[in-house]
């Protein structure tokens with residue numbers, strides 16, 4: 394493997410944990426902002442790493458997992474917290490400054506707060522977030538906050554408990570609501586709510602969600618249903634498009650106004666109700682792909698790097714992490730994977746191929 398020399402400045406952190414390299418533990422504290430090195434052939438810089446901590450989950454959303462008999466990864470195949478931390482440090486050395494933990498359901502991974510603390514302690518990580526279904530959040534919100542977590546997205550597709558059960562194929566609605574309340578109590582502000590919008594299923598949730606955002610201060614994120622379901626049942630006709638939701642909220646609550654000067658790398662386009670109360674974002678991955686502004690890459694719970702949610706190929710780093718791979722070799726693998734990123738996901742073309750991994754095993 395070609396090793397790209399980028400460790401020539403002693404003050405720069407190079408992710409090294411090896412005493413053989415003569416690195417003092419203190420050298421990890423002297424990270425300086427690095428020139429972004431994770432740039433693909435379209436000039437997109439990658440500063441945003443999403444780490445899937447498990448593929449297990451305590452519910453079974455139909456747009457993500459099979460209802461029964463899920464083949465989960467072997468526990469020995471999951472990266473340890475130490476491996477995730479080392480990988481993150483190496484990526485920070487390459488310009489990553491934003492990390493999100495996801496899954497599967499991240500809160501089912503035991504002692505997740507310890508991983509949060511390990512990642513929050515890495516100089517150069519400016520932002521650490523988590524995406525959770527909220528079922529275990531009430532019991533973990535304080536621990537996560539104390540560990541340094543400040544951003545939280547809770548996935549909830551319906552405010553109607555019957556609809557919730559239809560979508561998730563499990564109980565748990567009350568626990569999610571309690572989780573959202575607990576997160577607000579401990580200080581997460583805003584708590585963001587991810588709601589997947591599915592035609593023929595979630596239309597009646599739109600207006601209640603709009604009112605919920607106005608009453609509780611949560612920020613909504615409507616996400617268009619994407620072809621990443623384990624059942625391979627996605628069809629374009631099942632996508633409830635962002636513009637339809639905007640029209641409905643504007644007509645039935647009050648007009649939504651786009652928020653000016655938004656971060657071009659944020660996948661959500663954000664709006665606020667005309668009277669300034671209630672924010673709503675839209676991740677219109679199907680109707681308005683944001684691929685050309687994408688700054689994300691992912692590592693799966695079993696240690697494969699993916700440069701796109703929809704990648705058909707991935708790069709293994711677990712073997713490097715476990716078989717004495719050097720930091721330089723791991724960095725080179727990350728750079729090569731990102732450099733090879735394609736232009737975009739092609740959902741709207743006949744060329745689109747749904748990846749073999751479904752969302753729960755990729756890490757959404």
Ligand code: SAM
Nearest residue numbers: 457496497498524525526548587618619752757
């Ligand atoms: N279990 C956690 C949760 O549900 O928040 C984290 C993992 S989940 C895969 C991450 C996000 O992906 C959730 O907000 C979920 O709603 C979303 N998601 C899953 N499958 C999807 C699909 N097919 N289309 C759009 N969003 C999806």
Ligand code: SF4
Nearest residue numbers: 450453454457497526
């Ligand atoms: Fe579990 Fe999240 Fe997938 Fe729902 S979307 S099945 S909560 S991993």
